[in-house]
Amino acid sequence: MRSWLLGRWWGATAPVRLSRVLLVVGTLLALVPTGAQWISSLSSQDGDRDGPRGDQRFVEKLDRARSELFTGSLVYTKPSSLELTAGEPAFFRAEVFGQWRAPQDGRASAKVTVGGQVAVKLHCSGAASCALISSKRQPVTNGRDEKEATAWLWEVTPEKAGRVNLALTVTSYYEGTETVLYEKPPIVAQAKVEEAPKDGGAFGWLTDAYGWVRRTFEELALLAGALSVILGLWIAWKTRNSPPVVAQPPPTTDGGPSQEAGSGQVQSSANSTAATGRTSGGSPPGEAP
Template structure:
């Protein structure tokens, strides 16, 4: 007969089995973690590229039209709004304001307008190059308003990584609120009436296919009135003829 081991031997075998199972689980978890985790330093080339590009930027100058100098009048010709980004510095002229800005790459400038039916029409490309201290770029807009009231104007300037959409740095918006004056002589009830008319026409336009325009409604009312008037006259003539026939019929005959 082959003698079996004692209790100590059985305990040793059990411990060895447990250790082997734990080792297998540990190996499996390590392999799984390596599969799920992204490669170390995967973002590093991108981070280094952004940091290097930012270091190549330098401080330039932003010169722009002071919104308070626009002197907007409701319904009048639009006023020009100009922005310049320069690699070097110059003195701001009358009606201009200035502040520092990052330059040394492709620069994007946007003008955001809201309130009082204001319209800001861009007359130049949104993005232009200001690559060196001798470079400069100019942006132009036509700014006009349809009615009197308050207008908000915000200017944003952004430096991009090359010609991509990656933002290197963006200057906090330069904001201003200005008053749009009513047209000369347009005060009192006439101004309020025009504002009401603009509201009515704007509402009809915004409804689109769900409602007719104000002019169409007016034309329809006039057409109905004109059609009803002849019909009423015809009814009157018919009643007169009927009464005449009845009177002749009732006359005594000789």
């Protein structure tokens, strides 16, 4: 009985209660933007009251960071030692040490005030352009016993013959921000860019072909000379090791009718010659005619 009465009462008052709930929720949603604006205004007022104090703290941090800077050494490639040719890239290197160090490899050096995050920049103008191929910012610490340096490397690309202007700067930043603690005045220098070697132009292929033909003939001549030497040595060896040639006497035949006839003719001719000589020449001395 009690549950039945409760159900009738809830069913009668349900629309009223639902409307009240919706009214409360709508009021709260309307007040949320107003409350957010009020809270933000309060925070901005507090920030305005703490602004000078916050700026003062930041300035104090910067002063402390500047006081922690130290004297280091900048060692870099001498611009005069760069052999620049139009169209052929070269490399420029710079290093920062955490202590003063005189260069020992023929490079240039300068004292710099550094600390924390350091950036070394190379600015090029004129006949060449420069491109950094290492990290832009690198940490440099005050290590008295440190021997290794933080290095930067650029690729210098000459575009034409002439002069290239180089400006090298070293900047120390506050932590990872863009706030500069110290920047060394630029080190300015110039380098010369030579002209690229000229090719043969439209008839360059003739020069190349002539050189190829000449080299081919020279190689063939060397090959022929080597073959002739080898052939001469082989002939000499062959001649030395071959058996000697012995002359053979003329063949002899047994005496026959023809040989006897020839002998008789020769004998009779000799007799007649001797007789004729005695007749025509006279008697030998001591004999009477």
